[in-house]
Each structure stands twice: as C-alpha cells, then as structure tokens.
Amino acid sequence: MSNGAGTMKTLGVIGAAAAACFALTTPGASPAAADELRIGFLAPMTGPFAQVGKDMVNGFEMYLEETKNNFGGAPVKFIVEDEQAKPPVSVLKAEKLIRQDKVHMFVGGVLASTGYALAPVSTREKTVYIPSIPAADDLTQRDSSKYPYLIRTGWSSSQPVHPFGQWACEQGYKKIAVIAADYAFGYETVGGFQKSFEDCGGKIIQKIWPPLGTIDFGPFIPTIKQDADAIFTLMVGPMSLQFPKQLAAAGNTKPVIGGGTSYDEFSLPFMGDEVIGHVSALQYSAALDTPKNAAFVKAYRAKYGKVPSYFSESNYTTAQLIDDVMKKTGGTWPGPEQFVAAMASLKIDAVRGPVSFDELRNPVQNIYVKKVEKKKMFGYDKDELWNTVIKTYPAVGQFWTYGKDAFLKQPVYSRDFPPCKYCE
Amino acid sequence: MDARFWLLQTFNGLSYGALLFLLGSGLSLIFGVMRIVNLAHGAYFLLGGYVALSVIWSTGSWALALPAAALAIALVGLVMERIFLRPLGFDPLRQVLLTVGFAFLFQQGALDIWGGDNMDITPPAELTRSIVLAGLHLPVYRIFMIGLAAVIGVALWLAMEKTRMGAAVRATVDDAEMASGIGIDTSRISMFIFALGSALAALGGVIGGAFLGVYPGLDFQILPIAFAVVIIGGMGSLTGAAVGALIVGLADNFGKALFPEVSYFTLYAPMALLLAVKPTGLFGRE
C-alpha cells in the first residue's frame, strides 16, 4: 500500500465522516406549528438532584395532562432538557431550546447559581424565563431591572422567614441560636429571619454555618449555646435528613424551628419521629387543608407514588399561570413583553392559595407556618408525618412590611448582614 | 470550650474515623495487593447502602442487611476484578480509569433502580438511643460504629498476621513477583482481596447509611475522603488505614468545629504537604 493511496483512503474516510457530521448537525427543518406553544423546561435529570428534577417535571406534566396539553386553545409542546444542576450546562441547554427548538419561554432551574446563570440569557435572547424554584432574592430585587423578561412563580428565600421571625417573637422566644448551611440560600433565609425577629425584640445570639453538604454535624452540635430559647435551622437535601436525628441523639430539648426546606415534603417521608413538633415556614405545605390542595395531593400521590413537595406544586402552579395567560389571549402567543405583563397582572387561586405578583414580578402569596405532626390525612389510612398548618400569613410579598424602597436600600442578606450584634 | 466540648468532639471524631476505617481499609488493601487505585470505591460504599435499603424494605431486618449488602457488593467486586480488571494486566492507569468508568455506570444504575430521593437507613431502636455519661450525651450508634470498626480491625489484623492466607497476602503486598515465584496463587489472592475490599466498603455504606444517609452524589463526595485516609496512612497498610482514619476523622471534626470557613482546605492541604515529605504516606512501603 503506497503512501499516496493510503493518504487518499484516509482522506476519504475522514470526508465521509465529515459528511455524516454535517448531515447530523444541520438542524432538520421540522416546521414549527404556527399556533403551538413551545415551552422549554430545564431541570436536573441526572446527578445528585435528579429526583428534584423529576418532581419538578412531574408537577408541570400533571397540569398538562389535566388540560390535555392545551393551554387556552394552543397545543403545548413541552421540551425537557437535562441541565445536570450545572449552571454552564443549563445555559447551553437554554440556548438549544431557544435557538433550535424556538421555545417561547423556558422554565425551571433549581440552584440559585442556575437562576443567576439563566437570567442574563433571557435578557440576551429576549425570551421569557420563569424561575419556578431558584429563590435567590436579588433575581427579583436589586437585579430585577437587568431581567425584564424574567417573572418568578416560586418564592424568594427571605420571603417566608420575614413573617416567621414575627411568629417567633409571639411564641415568647427571646434568644435564638442559628445553624444554617453555609451558602447564599442559607444567608438569605437566616438574614430575613434575623431582621424581622430582631425588629420585634428578639436576639440572634449565635450563627453556626456548617458547609453545604455536611452530613456529620458532630463538630457543630456541641457548640450550640445552652442559653438559647430555641434553635433555628436551615438545611437542604441530605443535611435536612441527618441534622434533626443527630440533634436529637445529642439530647436536645430546645424547640427547633427552621426554614421551609428543612422539613419540606421532599425529605419528610424519610425522616423519623425526631422531627415531630418542629416548626417551619414556606408558601406551601402538602397538609394544607383546602379542597384544592386535597385534590392535588391525592391525584399526585396516586399518579407518582409520593406526596408532592413544593418542587412539584411550584411547577404545577406555573403551568396553571401560563395556561391562564393563554386563555386570556385566546391561545395566541402575545410576545414576550406582553406575556410577562399579562402574567404579572394575574390573580389566581392556586393549590398553595391565592397568588398574585408584585411590581418586581415576584409572587405575593400566603405564607404558612407549619408544624410536623404524625397523623392521618386526606383519608389515607396510615399515620404519617405531615406539615400541619398552624398559622397563615396572607398576601406576603418579598419585602414584608418594610416597603420596597427602604428594603432595597439595605444590602442583600449575606453571611455578615444583618450583623450578629448579640453574638458573643 | 470546656472539657465537655473537647471530649465530645474527640468522641465524634473517633466515631467518624471508625466509619472511615471501614471505607479506607478496603481501598488500602486493594492497592497493597494489586496496585490498583479503585475509584469505584465510593460507588461500592453507596451501593452497599442502597442494597441494604432494599433488604430492609423486603425483609424488615436491619441485621440481615449488613451481611447481605457486604456479600452482594463483594460479588460485584469479584465480577469486576475477574472480567474487567484482570484482562488489563498490570496497567495501573487503565485500571484506575476502568474503575472510574464503572463508577459512572453504577451511579446512573443506582439512580434508575432506587430513584434519587435522599434516603436514610433506620437501625434497630436500641441503637438509636443515647446514653448519658458524665453529663455527655453519647449516641449509642456512634459507640456501635467504634465498636464494630474495632472488631473488624482486630479480625483483619489477626487474619493478616496469624493465618496462612494472611501471610500469603502480606507476601503479595511486599513483592508480588517473588510471592508468585514461591508458589503463592497471587491471582486468587487478588480476587479475594478485591472482593474483601468491596465488601468492607459496602459494610461502611450500610453503617454510614444511618449516619450520613443514602443519596446520589454520596459516592463521589466520600471518595476523596477515603483517599485522604489511605494517602495519609499509607497505601497497602492496614495499620496505616487505621491511623489515617483516626487522623482524618479527628482533623475533619476539629477543623470544622474550630475553623469552619476553611474546613475543606484544612483536610487537603496537610494531606498534600504530608505527601510532599513522605509520598508513600505514614506507613506505606516502596
């Protein structure tokens, strides 16, 4: 085999491979139906957050099925992309959804960092982005003017804990020790709680920050101050499962309260009796005793085998909101700005209760203070752990009672803000 | 920071170290005998936890889950060693990478089989209590972990020092060529050690499951820590694994309690420095 013939063969093989690549990569001209509504959905489908992603998709899809895939007359094309809980991948997949699938909007993301990565994409591509889960405060606060095509349907981190701080004062707690995951979501949750708790006379006397992902709290629990009246915790994922157990095993007798994710229904079924009596605050509880929620929980559980968490409810309600806008426009896509404006003007009765939007496009909704109890609910025959609602704060916005301008003047809640004046 | 604090932190560090010993001893043995760095070790740990959960769900017995998970994963390790690692011969890099490839496959498989929820193993009620000793609340489960690790450690040591099989293993660790030259069936030893190492990891996963949880991502989260144990203690040495586990358990615990901001750094930086001075670890050979 002479060099020349070999070279030609090599080039030929490469050329054939290239032609194949070319054919594969040139996007097929599949005609997008003119009046169909294309919704892109970004969620982690593989990796450590895969179950969260599944719950999110399930929530949205349940609503789609109830409306037979039709929002206000427009057939819905629902495209789910795996963003693997990696912000750069979410941006990549968002670009694919926008440029290749020509979606009208993209929904989802889980982590705050994903929210921050996707928000600029919506501005750059002039496409609607609906963060149904990312709760980073500034997305709809100090950075909201950068993201005119963003409307949030979930919550902001500090939103539920503002009223919760007041509730803590009402319980007579004077000094509280805080132990929370050491990252932005933890800071914003603790910051919101601290601000309102100290504004009504309480004192945060300690802040402990175990790194995100800590599962052995051995180093931290013994350092909790003995003179605290109560312990406030913010835990996520596996942390929320292990912390209460280890706290109980260490002989804790103080009341434990926490941020919404510490006891939400994603982890609750796997917890034991050690969490009975723990109180938290969130815009949703699966034990919300309303006919609408009862129907939602029963249908979801029958279909997917588990009690829905706020991951599912948030996306179910997002689907409902999109549907309501499309109903108003008679099934025609009104354009991104008009869509955002239309959704922002909605007032709906969702599974979690009444939902409307404030001027920075964050939901205004009920916040439920909920306590973990073991009982039977909704006709199920087993005693299970449920987050019983013990108090409702209606129509809570992201600024609580502080007023938008005053609130935005202060810096975003961080590890050092509000400062721990009473920490020794 | 009174005496209570120090005592409690030491106790916690010891119990964490006990778990790490289970995890690290297998890794160290596998390396000692076969010079393979098993990057699927974290996956074995996690799979042990998952198998235990399945056993508990179907039979209700936690006690049964321990040997069942260990055996199941030992089998997986055996298959992997025989069918996939053996053909590669002595090629450490490719063997390492093969174990990684499998780690990814196991991760996805576990997700598909057990789902992605954050789960937790519930041990029998007697173990979930705490005893109060001199004003300190000591969870019985942590005492159990220390006890179990000690028992297994002693058993392994006795097997290595006092049995013929153990002598054969030690010979293979010291010099595989010589060992096979004097008639030791090194390939059978390799197979046995790989299975044992996997079983130990799985056992760690079952024990750890009640303490750390069982969830996707735990495999790659625990892997660098297992390596810290083995690197500090020295590859191939059982004593090294014990000492390394103790050091890592205590250092991690105290590091987090006293300097939480730089907690990961306090683990890996000393490790790197130790390696700079003694690349084979405290008790390693070569």
Added chain:
Amino acid sequence: MTGMTNRRKLLAAVTVLIIVLVVTPHAGPFLTLLITRALVFAILAMSLDILLGFTGLASLGQAAYLGVGAYLTAILATRYQFGLGWSFWTVIVLGALAGAATAALFGLIAIRATGVYFLMITLALGQCVWGLAYRWNSLTGGDNGLNLPGRPTFGIAMTDDLSWFYLVFAFFVASLGLLYLLVLSPFGRSLEGIREREVRMRILGYNTWLHKYIAFVIAGAFGGLAGVLWATTNGQVSPEDVVLTTSVDALLMVVLGGSGTLVGGAIGAAVVLLMREYLSTLVPWWQYALGGVYVLTILYLPGGLMSIPARVRQWRTRETGAAGLAAVPQ
C-alpha cells in the same frame, strides 16, 4: 504511535480542522456553542497529554489550572471591570501565567512522586483548589459562582457566538501548534525518554526532575489559558468547574482519544462533551452510553480512538496474510 507516518498524521489533522471550521457555522447556534466548549476543553486535555502521554505522569488535578484561569478571569471582570475590551488579551496572558504559577507551586510538592503517588498528590492539590473555590465566599462567590458581565468586545463584539467560535478555534490551533512543536523539540524527546525509562535518562545525565517540573508548569500554563476561555465561553464560573470529576474527565478524554498523540485529547474532549451535552438532549440513557464508551475503549482500545486506523490495518494485514497463504498452491 499509531502507525501513521508523520506526514499523513499532519494531513489528517489539517483536514479535520478544516472540516470543523467549515461545518460549525452551519451547525446551528446550539452546536456552535457546544463545539466551542469542546475546543476549550480540548486545550485542557492536550495540556494533560503533555504530562500523561509524553512525560508519563498521570495527573488527577488538571482541573485546578482551569479553575485558576477561569476564576481569575471572572474576578477581574466582575470586581475590576478588567478584560472587557482589548484588556482581554492581557487577561489571556495573566490566566496562562496564573496557571503556570500554580503549577510551579504544586510541582514543587508533586514532582518528587511517581505513578500512583503522583496521582494521589495531584488529586489532593486539585481538591485544595476546589475547597478554596467553594469556601472562600467573598472572593469566589462560593457555590453561587461568579457571573461575568459578558464577552469582551475589541473591534468585533465577541457576544456573537460565531465570532467567539473563530477566536477559540484560533487559540486551539495555536495551542495545538505550540504543543506539537514542543513534543517534536529535543525537550519533548527527552520527556518521552523519561516516560520510557526515567532511570536511564538520569544515568545519561539528564536532570529528570527539572524536565518533569518544566513539563508540569507548561501544562499548567495551557490549563490556565483554557480556564480563561472556559469562563468567557460560559459567562460564568462555579466550584463545579474544579470538582474532582472534571479532572477525571480530562484524564479520561486523553486516554479515550489516545495518549501521546496530542490530538487524541482533542478527540476525546469532543466525544465526551458531545455525548454529555448533545446526546443528553436526544436520549435519557446517555450516561450509560458514556460509561460504556469509557469501559470499552479502556478494555479493547488501549491506544484510544486514535489507534483505530492502525488496528484496522493490523486486522486487514492479518487477513490478507492468511488469504495469501491460502492462495499459494500447496
């Protein structure tokens, strides 16, 4: 290495490069971005190949240099608004220097070890960088990461994905060229000598420690460069970029493509990223496909994908040989 002559290898490489250059603009914006990411990661993979394929040092910490370069870019852009215009070119140089400096520091600790111990030390060092990225909230944004304000504009706005692709492509070709010259040089040859038999090289009088150290620093420099491009391509950095699996990925890419071939790393990067980010949009079982590709390549293609043509030729000569024997009248 692969049985091809140098000339043919060069011709094949140039052809592939031309194809990539021509096909990408027509591949749609999503794939253009994906190919750009693959090219950046290819630079990282090639830097690792210098260590692995040519010097015989398998490193499990290469992502650290990517991280250093990427975070430097992000911090300069967000805190000091530096790097958004012509200053971008300065950032490129700074990123490479930062990668080199980090490697210079790490190399002092790592180079004394070999084999598995080298693997372990580089793992530990990589984890140190990850730990810092994760916990040094005030500097690195912690697990939230840092969002860059946008791509730089110098004359042409790089916000246009296609212009950015051409720039990255140019960097890739430049890196490939420079590294290729490196391996062909006497220095490169001595590295290969060290890979084969370090003892002999030392006996011959080579300062093997210094050679390995320099190779390590060069690999760090290119890693840093890749980091700058990575941060600018994605528009953001997070500790996820320096996690252990990224270093593992880089190693797998090199072995998958074929170590010691330079281009192999690029091919490996393309295959892995394409599967992760393109296949994942088509099927849900892409993780099995990726894991399967790793396992099968390691088992049956020790020389990686680059060794396929040589294998095919081997297989065919065996056949023609047998046929030839049969044709001879007995």
